[in-house]
Amino acid sequence: MGKGAVAAVFALLVVLVLAVVVVLITQGSVAIPLGEVVRVLTGRGAESEITRTIVLDARLPKVVAGLLAGAALAVGGTQMQTLFRNPLxxxxxxxxxxxxxxxxxxxxxxxxxxxxxxxxxxxxxxxxxxxxxxxxxxxxxxxxxxxxxxxxxxxxxxxxxxxxxxxxxxxxxxxxxxxxxxxxxxxxxxxxxxxxxxxxxxxxxxxxxxxxxxxxxxxxxxxxxxxxxxxxxxxxxxxxxxxxxxxxxxxxxxxxxxxxxxxxxGFVGLAAPHLARGLLRTADHRLILPASALIGAAIVLVAEYIAGGNGLTRTSLPLNSVTAFVGAPVILWVLLSGRSRKQAR
Missing domain, CATH: 1.10.3470.10 (ABC transporter involved in vitamin B12 uptake, BtuC)
Known part of the structure; x- marks a missing residue:
């Protein structure tokens, strides 16, 4: 894959992560306009103290935690797959x-x-x-x-x-x-x-x-x-x-x-490295590690939104209930693709 294509993939991943961040902060049981969120984050004040509390104390910590957790699990999974020489x-x-x-x-x-x-x-x-x-x-x-x-x-x-x-x-x-x-x-x-x-x-x-x-x-x-x-x-x-x-x-x-x-x-550290390799068509860790971090962060944030942590559903679900829907198909894909390669030989 050429440098332009690699840059395009990373730009797409960054845009995806930023889009999910915006959705998680603005959407929920109480919808907050993006302009109001920007005013709160830049310190220019909000229209109400309730809005400021929702953004800074309820939603932003959750988003930052999701970013860090997803990136950490994805990088850890990438390293483990190399150390153990095991795609799973x-x-x-x-x-x-x-x-x-x-x-x-x-x-x-x-x-x-x-x-x-x-x-x-x-x-x-x-x-x-x-x-x-x-x-x-x-x-x-x-x-x-x-x-x-x-x-x-x-x-x-x-x-x-x-x-x-x-x-x-x-x-x-x-x-x-x-x-x-x-x-x-x-x-x-x-x-x-x-x-x-x-x-x-x-x-x-x-x-x-x-x-x-x-x-x-x-x-x-x-x-x-x-x-x-x-x-x-x-x-x-x-x-x-x-x-x-x-x-x-x-x-x-x-x-x-x-x-x-x-x-x-669960499953973030398993799925993110394989998705990164599939997008970039390479095993170079200089590219796979940052790409996996971005994909892992996106998976956790999307899973958090689907799980109802921001008002999408009436009942909040555990993250594992959602991330399994990403990880399980990846496991099946890795197993089936590995078997196909053995049969081709």
Whole structure:
């Protein structure tokens, strides 16, 4: 694909994301004209304090959280598909998000953790965030260790699914033996939502995601080398262990952060990289990573709108209920296209 076509694809993706952002901010149970939104965002004042509150405190945090969560999950999925050499790898499918939920659940439902952190606001969320990152990292390390020993992408995928079920079973046991009054705090982690993120929490999410997404730019070229195998990458002077460590650490942080604040949002990290490769007709991470980030952000924002978070439906649905409609067809497409290629050989 030529440079002009690549630029056109990126321009289209940016326009798509901006269009969804505008719709999410202006449309809802209370419609707000775009001009009024612009006045609020530029600090020129709004016609009413209610309008300002709706835009700045209700809708804008949700939109920013959706942008960051979608971009983070998509970049994490792209890196995992390269590291595991598995087109079906992503934080949700391989159980990484489930590990993050388990880590968060231990802090939220744990006897000591909640008692110490319940009244500390953002500090409490930091405790949940750290536990979510640790849980995601633990599952990632187990999955990578099995991948190196077995080498079969299908086996790794099955093991990842089993790890996800195991983490989910442990969470269910914790829920069963926990005081019912504490269960509401855990509800968002199992369903996925960007509707309750506050500006204080966004400061943490933004800093973490900015650092790790910036790191992905540095990893783009080494990941390109890894597409042809670890030995080939080493022959080019790539420090394979460092790339593995940085990639796994970034995926764990991204998965842990997004899960701690937005819940376990599924299928975005799986679908976005494949859609990016299909649009750009390349596997170059220098293009795929930013394109995946834009597509992931668009998927989460569109899913949020469809799920009813902005007044489209009377009942708000979990994000996972909507993102599955994108992720499931992509899984089938990857499986069927891979089988067709094998039969053609």
């Amino acid at each position: 790898a992503d934080p949700f499918v391989l159980g990484v998000s489930s590990g993050a939920v388990l880590g968060a659940a231990v802090v939220i439902l744990g006897t000591g953790g909640v008692g110490w952190l319940a009244g500390l606001g953002v500090v409490s969320r930091l405790g949940v965030t750290g536990a979510a990152v640790a849980g995601a990292a633990a599952v990632l390390l187990i999955a990578l260790g099995i991948a190196r020993r077995v080498g079969d992408p299908v086996v790794v995928l099955v093991v990842g699914v089993m790890l996800g079920y195991l983490a989910g079973a442990i969470v269910d046991m914790l829920v069963y033996y926990t005081d019912p009054d504490r269960l509401q705090a855990l509800a968002t982690f199992t369903r996925g939502s960007v509707r309750n993120v506050t500006w204080d929490e966004l400061q943490i999410i933004s800093i973490a995601c900015a650092v790790v997404l910036g790191l992905s730019v540095y990893l783009a070229q080494p990941l390109n080398a890894l597409l042809l195998g670890e030995r080939y990458a080493s022959s080019l002077g790539v420090n394979v262990r460092r790339v593995h460590f940085l990639s796994l650490a970034s995926v764990a942080v991204l998965s842990g952060i997004t899960t701690a604040y937005c819940g376990a949002i």
